[in-house]
Amino acid sequence: MMIFEGLAKYRAGLAFPIVGFATLRARRMRRHPKVREGERGFTLVEILVVITIIGLIMGLVGPRVLNYLGESKSKAARIQIESLTSALDLYYLDNGRYPTSSEGLAALVQRSGNSPSWNGPYLKGGLVPGDPWGKPYVYRSPGEHGTYDLISYGSDGQEGGTGTAADVTSWTR
Numbered sequence: 001m002m003i004f005e006g007l008a009k010y011r012a013g014l015a016f017p018i019v020g021f022a023t024l025r026a027r028r029m030r031r032h033p034k035v036r037e038g039e040r041g042f043t044l045v046e047i048l049v050v051i052t053i054i055g056l057i058m059g060l061v062g063p064r065v066l067n068y069l070g071e072s073k074s075k076a077a078r079i080q081i082e083s084l085t086s087a088l089d090l091y092y093l094d095n096g097r098y099p100t101s102s103e104g105l106a107a108l109v110q111r112s113g114n115s116p117s118w119n120g121p122y123l124k125g126g127l128v129p130g131d132p133w134g135k136p137y138v139y140r141s142p143g144e145h146g147t148y149d150l151i152s153y154g155s156d157g158q159e160g161g162t163g164t165a166a167d168v169t170s171w172t173r
Contacts, residue, residue, distance in 0.1 A: 005009055070155065071162035073132040077152045077168040084108075084137065084150055085170055087122040094119045098141045098148050105139050131168075133157065145171035 087108050092098050095115050099107035107115065108122040123129075130136050131152040143149030150170035154161050161167060 008153070051100070055164050072157070074164060074166070074168055076132045077154075080131065081152065081168060081170050084123075084128075088148065088150075090122050091118075091120070099139075101139065101141050105137060143171075 011078065042068065051132075069107075084105065088098055089110060094117050099105070099112070103112050105128045107118075108120060109126050109128060111118040128136075133152075133155050135157050138151040138153070139148065140151075141148040148170070152168040153159055154167055155167045156165040159167060
């Protein structure tokens with residue numbers, strides 16, 4: 001009897017037919033769409049294309065940027081060697097000699113026992129800087145190429161090398 005009452009109410013427009021949840025949701029989406037036209041998201045293919053383009057750009061530009069970084073460290077080492085050369089020349093003017101190999105570059109920031117006319121420190125900050133790769137500069141006095149030799153062994157830390165691993169020295173400009 002209940003079924004017939006439901007049919008009578010439906011025919012009179014007082015009741016809705018029994019339908020599935022998916023059908024009701026589809027009807028609501030047609031009436032009130034959440035996503036307006038022009039506000040759609042990106043498809044997977046579009047995202048993959050953009051990621052591929054970014055990867056190609058990084059593959060072409062990345063090595064050049066890294067090369068510039070290596071060149072700038074070599075230039076920084078050359079500038080530091082020139083600064084150390086100036087400090088060594090000031091030390092020479094005050095003491096009449098360059099520091100010995102055993103005194104090393106530390107003689108530019110600390111008085112040694114056999115330098116009575118020391119007028120330093122000859123470097124700002126009171127510290128001997130390391131090379132741009134974090135290693136100490138090699139100082140030899142007397143040097144093989146002049147009165148003293150100042151050397152940075154480059155990125156590999158070993159004598160010789162090419163590119164960013166090339167030595168930066170005080171006797172080459």
